[in-house]
Amino acid sequence: MSNKPTTIKEIAAILNVSVSTVSRALHNHPSIGITTQQKVQKLAKELNYEPNQSAIFFQKGKTSTIGLILPELSEAFFSSAVSAIEDLAYQKNYTVLIAQSHDDEQREKQLIEMMKNHRVDGLIVSVAKTTSNFDHFEVLERYGIPIVFFDRIPPIKNIHSVACNMETGTIAAVTYLLQIGHRCIGMINGPATLAASEERKKGYFEAITKNRLKFDGSLVVSCDLTEKGTQEALDKLLSNKRRPTAIVTFNDYNALYAIKHARKLNINLDKDLKFVSYANLPLINYMDYVPIASVEQFPALQGQKAAEILFELLKNKTTSSDIFYHKVTIESELIVNQLNRQE
Amino acid sequence: MSNKPTTIKEIAAILNVSVSTVSRALHNHPSIGITTQQKVQKLAKELNYEPNQSAIFFQKGKTSTIGLILPELSEAFFSSAVSAIEDLAYQKNYTVLIAQSHDDEQREKQLIEMMKNHRVDGLIVSVAKTTSNFDHFEVLERYGIPIVFFDRIPPIKNIHSVACNMETGTIAAVTYLLQIGHRCIGMINGPATLAASEERKKGYFEAITKNRLKFDGSLVVSCDLTEKGTQEALDKLLSNKRRPTAIVTFNDYNALYAIKHARKLNINLDKDLKFVSYANLPLINYMDYVPIASVEQFPALQGQKAAEILFELLKNKTTSSDIFYHKVTIESELIVNQLNRQE
DNA sequence: TTTCTCTGCACAAACGTTTGCGCTATCTTT
DNA sequence: AAAGATAGCGCAAACGTTTGTGCAGAGAAA
Numbered sequence: 001m002s003n004k005p006t007t008i009k010e011i012a013a014i015l016n017v018s019v020s021t022v023s024r025a026l027h028n029h030p031s032i033g034i035t036t037q038q039k040v041q042k043l044a045k046e047l048n049y050e051p052n053q054s055a056i057f058f059q060k061g062k063t064s065t066i067g068l069i070l071p072e073l074s075e076a077f078f079s080s081a082v083s084a085i086e087d088l089a090y091q092k093n094y095t096v097l098i099a100q101s102h103d104d105e106q107r108e109k110q111l112i113e114m115m116k117n118h119r120v121d122g123l124i125v126s127v128a129k130t131t132s133n134f135d136h137f138e139v140l141e142r143y144g145i146p147i148v149f150f151d152r153i154p155p156i157k158n159i160h161s162v163a164c165n166m167e168t169g170t171i172a173a174v175t176y177l178l179q180i181g182h183r184c185i186g187m188i189n190g191p192a193t194l195a196a197s198e199e200r201k202k203g204y205f206e207a208i209t210k211n212r213l214k215f216d217g218s219l220v221v222s223c224d225l226t227e228k229g230t231q232e233a234l235d236k237l238l239s240n241k242r243r244p245t246a247i248v249t250f251n252d253y254n255a256l257y258a259i260k261h262a263r264k265l266n267i268n269l270d271k272d273l274k275f276v277s278y279a280n281l282p283l284i285n286y287m288d289y290v291p292i293a294s295v296e297q298f299p300a301l302q303g304q305k306a307a308e309i310l311f312e313l314l315k316n317k318t319t320s321s322d323i324f325y326h327k328v329t330i331e332s333e334l335i336v337n338q339l340n341r342q343e
Numbered sequence: 344m345s346n347k348p349t350t351i352k353e354i355a356a357i358l359n360v361s362v363s364t365v366s367r368a369l370h371n372h373p374s375i376g377i378t379t380q381q382k383v384q385k386l387a388k389e390l391n392y393e394p395n396q397s398a399i400f401f402q403k404g405k406t407s408t409i410g411l412i413l414p415e416l417s418e419a420f421f422s423s424a425v426s427a428i429e430d431l432a433y434q435k436n437y438t439v440l441i442a443q444s445h446d447d448e449q450r451e452k453q454l455i456e457m458m459k460n461h462r463v464d465g466l467i468v469s470v471a472k473t474t475s476n477f478d479h480f481e482v483l484e485r486y487g488i489p490i491v492f493f494d495r496i497p498p499i500k501n502i503h504s505v506a507c508n509m510e511t512g513t514i515a516a517v518t519y520l521l522q523i524g525h526r527c528i529g530m531i532n533g534p535a536t537l538a539a540s541e542e543r544k545k546g547y548f549e550a551i552t553k554n555r556l557k558f559d560g561s562l563v564v565s566c567d568l569t570e571k572g573t574q575e576a577l578d579k580l581l582s583n584k585r586r587p588t589a590i591v592t593f594n595d596y597n598a599l600y601a602i603k604h605a606r607k608l609n610i611n612l613d614k615d616l617k618f619v620s621y622a623n624l625p626l627i628n629y630m631d632y633v634p635i636a637s638v639e640q641f642p643a644l645q646g647q648k649a650a651e652i653l654f655e656l657l658k659n660k661t662t663s664s665d666i667f668y669h670k671v672t673i674e675s676e677l678i679v680n681q682l683n684r685q686e
Numbered sequence: 687t688t689t690c691t692c693t694g695c696a697c698a699a700a701c702g703t704t705t706g707c708g709c710t711a712t713c714t715t716t
Numbered sequence: 717a718a719a720g721a722t723a724g725c726g727c728a729a730a731c732g733t734t735t736g737t738g739c740a741g742a743g744a745a746a
Contacts (some may be wrong), residue, residue, distance in 0.1 A: 005486065007732060020695045023734060033694055053461050055732035058401040059701055074422035082416055083443060095461060098441045100426060118438060143348065337400050350702060365702060376724055398702035402731055674745045 006047040015039055026051075057119075065095050067115035067123040068243035071103045071152070076281050077259060078126065081150065081303030085124060088307040094121075101128040112136045116143060122310045123147045124303075125156050139142070146313040148326070150306040151299070155195070160313070160326040164308045166278075167194050169295035169332030170203025170248065171210075173276045174332055176293060177246045178211050182274070186237040186244030187220040188230060188254060197222070197250070204248065219244060238265070246274040252281040255291045263289065278332075293336045301330055349390040358382055369394075400462075409439050409653060410458035410466040414446045414495075419624050422495065424646030428467060431650040437464075444471040455479045459486060465653045466490045467646075470497050472618065489656040491669070494642070495648040498538070503656070503669040505649045509539050509621075512638035512675030513546025513591065514553075516619045519636060519677055520589045521554050525617070529580040529587030530563040531573060531597060540565070540593070547591065562587060566597075573600035580606070587618040595624040598634045606632065621675075636679045644673055 008026075012019045015129045017036065025032045025040035026049075043049075057063045066089060070078045082098060089096045097120060103106040113136075115123060123140065125147055134154045140147055150162040177185050186202050190197040201220055208215050218240055223233035230249075237244055253342040255277035259269065267273050269289045279292035309326045351369075355362045360379065368375045369384035369392075375383075384524045386392075400406045411428060425441060432439045440463060443461045444451040451471045456479075458466060464637050466483065468490055477497045480490055493505040520528050533540040544563055551558050561583055566576035573592075580587055592598040598620035602612065610616050612632045620634035 009732070019733080020697075020735075021695060023732095024695090027734090031694060036694080050460050052401075052732055054397070054401040054404075054406055055701095056734080058395075058397040058703095058731090059702065059733045061397075061733095063397055072422075073416050073425055075420050079415075079417035079422065083445075088442065090457075095440060095457065096442075097438060098440075100429065102426075112437065114433075117393050164635050352702070362703080363705075363727080364725055366702095367725090370704090374724060379724080395702055398731095399704080401701090401733095402703045402705095404731065 006044075006049040007052070007053065008049075011040060011043055011047065011049060015043060018257075056060070059078050062121050063119050064139065065097055065118065065120050066307075067097045067099070067111075067118070067120040068125075069099050069101055069108065069111050069115070069123065070126040071101050071128055072101055072202055073098070077151070077279060077297070077299045080299040081126075081306075082301035084300040085307045088304055092311055094311075103128040103130055105131045105133070109136045112140060116140060116145065119294060120145065122157045122314050124306050124310055125149050126152045128152075146310060148306045148310045148313070148343040150302050151297075153195075154250070158325055160309055162302050162309065162326075162328045164297040164302065164330045165334045166199035166295075166332060167206070169278070169297070169334060171207040172332075172334035173293060173295050174204055174207035175211070176336070177274070177276060178213075182244075182246040183213070183288040184242050184246075185219065186240070186247040188233045188237070188247060188249045188258060189220055189222050190225055200248075200250070216242065218242075223250070223251060225254055227257045230254050231261045234258045236260050238267075245272065246276065246312045248276045249291070250278065250279050252279045252291070252294065259289050259291075276334075290337055293334055295332045296334050296335045298330055305330065346356040348395065349387075350395070351392070354383060354386055354390065354392060358386060362637045394508075405464050406462050407436060408440055408461065408463050408515055409650075410440045410442070410454075410461070410463040411468075412442050412443050412444055412451065412454050412458070412466065413469040414471055416441070416443055420494070420622060420640070421607045423642040424469075424649075427643040427646035431647055431654070435654055446471040446473055448476070452479045454684045455483065459483060459488065463488065465657050467649045467653055469495045470493050471495075489653060491649045491653045491656070494640075496538075501668055505645050505652065505669075505671045505673065507640040507645065507673045507675045509542035509638075509675060510546040510549070511541045512621070512640075512677065514550040515675075515677035516591050516636065516638055517547055517550035518554070519679070520591070520617070520619060521550070521556075525587075525589040526556070527585050527587045527589075528562065529575075529583070529590040531580070531590060531592045531601060532563055532565050533568055533574045533593040535565055536603050543591075544591065559585065561585075566593070568593060568597055570600045573597055574604045577601045577604050581610075588615065589619065591619045592634070593621065595620050595622045595634070595637065602632050619677075633680055636677055638675045639678045640675050641673055648673065 008019050008022045012022045015022070017040070021032060021036065022040050025037045026044060028037065053064075068079055068082065068085060070081070073079055073082065082258075086096050097115065097118065099111045099114070101111060105128055108131055116139075122145060125137070127149065131154065133158050137147055137154065137156075146160070148160040148162065151162045151164070153159070153163050174185055185208075187200070189200055192198070204220060205215050219237070221233045223229040223234050234247070237247060247258065255275050259275060262273055263267060264315070275291040276293045276295075278295045279297060305328050309328065351362050351365045358365070360383070364375060364379065365383050369387060380648045396407075409432060411425065413424070416422055416425065429439050440458065442454045442457070444454060444554065447530065448471055451474055459482075460466045464489060468480070468622065470492065472495075475498065477499050480497065480499075483490055489503065491503040491505065494507070496502070496504045496506050500683055517528055528551075530543070532543055535541070547563060548558050562580070562585070564576045564579050566572040577590070580590060590601065592601055598618050602618060605612060605616055617632040619636045619638075621638040648671050
């Protein structure tokens, strides 16, 4: 068994032509006669010829491979992005080398090293939560390997990035709650260190003031996004002078923790307290009590945009790409949950 | 910018030695003098030399890459498996080319083709639900590319596989329910076409008869695993002459559909009806009412075993590996849910 | 006929690395 | 001193493909 794959050489030998002729014939090069071209292609098909990608990669000095580093594949947000990136890469005859950092900075560094050795043509990255030093990314740029960041963008200059505008999404969320009658709206926000937290808060403020209500700082509480932190944040909000009738949470997990805790406190989630969240996880479909709306961040679209930018960069590699840095912002969108219980 | 990476040639030129000497020195080959070796390694570090993997792959005729084809990355089961496989591959200096079939047979075929062109050294596959023709896999074997299947195993001869024993897990599940006092236990099983359904049914039968109870066929109903099908199956069980006090479902999603439906029917899930499920999804942690126990199928372990087998096959590639086919069965295990509400 | 222009192909280098083989000193043995 | 062994390194081929250049023959223009 184990038939060695057919090579261009063998085809050339059989047809008594040179390897270059075969190569060009297979690529429909104009300088090859039509009859020769057909002869070659016919035999190639018969012998089941498949070009040896390894040889091509080596020869061309590029791998037609893009690297993709993200925190966790099991998070629905990222796996959606992966699918989108994969699809686009597939169309362009690229392959995707996927790796998970597990939100570990060291691992991320090693993966970058690995990607470099593998001579990936470019990289799409969503950085680990814990990453504080970003030198390893800059090294890659010096090697001429372009990087596009998405969703989690490092705070450094001169990078290509794709991210979601959290502010407008938050405005939509709060406005929606105001429209359906809520007047006292709480927010369980993320830690202040995250840029995304700041955007959410800004959006909250905007929506409140634009509707001629006055902003109450005690209704926005930070939390570390753990289950315990969320419980404490909820407790704080519930014991506030003005008790909120609706709460905007930082993300879906966050919302679920809060909902769980609220139910334990015997709060009627159909009447007394509503939640709005971010991300729109599929697991929402399996829950009994779910947020009444979610701010969708379009992970697939983010991934697609990131990939488009990367391919653009790869195409124009000759020109000094240092001149222009892409920075795409995607508008988030409020999705009102259809499964919303109307009892 | 865009410094071209250092090559072995340049190092050789600078030190006035041959490329072969540099190559061997970098690999600590015994036939190279200690001083030369150190000189080379020192300079290599200074020049930031990194071996060109493309060239090595090409030269060695192997890519040190394994392909991984699975239905859906977003399913927690598979993403766990991916992580385990990645880790092992990383240790062995292999990289993993991941691709999703999205449970589509055509896509799966294309991916196989792509993997072949990329000259992956081996493949780990969990086949798409819809795949009915398995020729594309057999082609690979003829190319000398070994395949290891896991979890979803195609019904063909002479393959390497890793899978979970559903029968013992089911026995454990039913036995547990018997132990905590249930006497009438229902089962929402999968379609009869799936081997896994058969195993579950067998396990159910075993557990019942071993405990000197008589098997009641009306307590085991098939379902197509959709939400609607699950609802119908539950309805059927609830209107059975002997109404079950506990139900074993085919998988977690299945269980969630059933739980949702049961709650809509105002059934007291703390008292009147208990569920046991399979898979132990992490989303369980976010649910209000969850199965009281789950049969764990150890996706990470399955992935790891599959990878181990593959690396074993790759190591012994010279010997005609046709002789022996690996078939690993992993025992599933009943996990009693700690979050189980004890009210 | 001569010169010029294509057309259609062959030649060979190049990409970076590994590895079998051969060669030359030096050292050991007799 | 002659012969053999060994250590340390260089030479060159090989992996499969692409691509710049060269070159022959055919046809067209003079």
